Amino acid sequence: MAMIRPFLGLATALAMALMLLGNSSVAMAAGIEIREFDDPVMEQRYRDLTGSMRCPLCENQAIDDSDAPISADMRQRVYVLLQDGRADIEIVDHMVQRFGEYILYNPRLENRTYLLWGTPIALTLAGLLLVVLMVRSRRNAAARALSPEERARLNDLINRKRPK
């Protein structure tokens, strides 16, 4: 029994720590409202849209993850526009018109962003080309026979007498 007491104490402490942890996570989530959807497709669209837009204020959070007032406003607007039957592209345009391209985690493909989207593809192709060229040159070197001059020089080198 005496042995069990300390363990009981430990268990109580653990339980309390867990409760505290639980409470703090509730407190952190309090900034972000819960929305009910009848339609699971609509819910998924809401999640995708709010997950793909950057909070203009906090810079490194999506609006679905930020408790800045502006993020709440933006979520509300996404929700209203969804209920209004707007297409995803219209909703994204609506936001970009007000807050700029900055809010898009995936920048659109346009003049300004060709380099951004094109560089990885260009580098991959360049790498593949390099590999092909290296393999080919190595294969050529292996297949090539020695010319008579080269053979003579090789023989000379092999048969050369060691200096005494």
Added chain:
Amino acid sequence: MKRRLLLLLPLVGFLLLALFFYRGLALDPSHRDSALMARDFPAFDLATLEEPERRVDTSLLEGEVTLVNVWGEWCPACKQEMPQLLSLAEQGIRMVGINYRDTREKGLQFLDEFGNPFEVNIFDPEGDLGFELGVYGAPETFLVDRDGVIRYHHTGYISPADVRDTILPEVEKWQ
């Protein structure tokens, strides 16, 4: 020898990238142009802070170059930039305020305490007009030309140096 030099290619690539990213370190992500630049000031129809019965719309901003300042009583930087805004108003620049996400009582109290450089204050308690303007915090300041087109956007606190170096030259440019 030529092939040897080719081996330096990855190093050169790395150095170029390093230079590019080093430059990026000095950039401030909060300094970006408003999406509304060179566009019409968004349409609105709201009451004024001073008189709840008086409604104003975009015609308020036509005919004269105007600085529109978005502020709220809850915003500390707004209090700090008030002296600069008062001096701008004294220099004869037309100022209009947007009282953003505030209560009437607190807004009026703020003007009593820190001064009122504004010809009129648009009362925007829900932040609707702020949203149309792409406002994501206060203070923010827009320069609107005489045709009601947004010509300059300043996010955040306006320092005396900002007044001298950017605000006044911009106002002059569109005057």
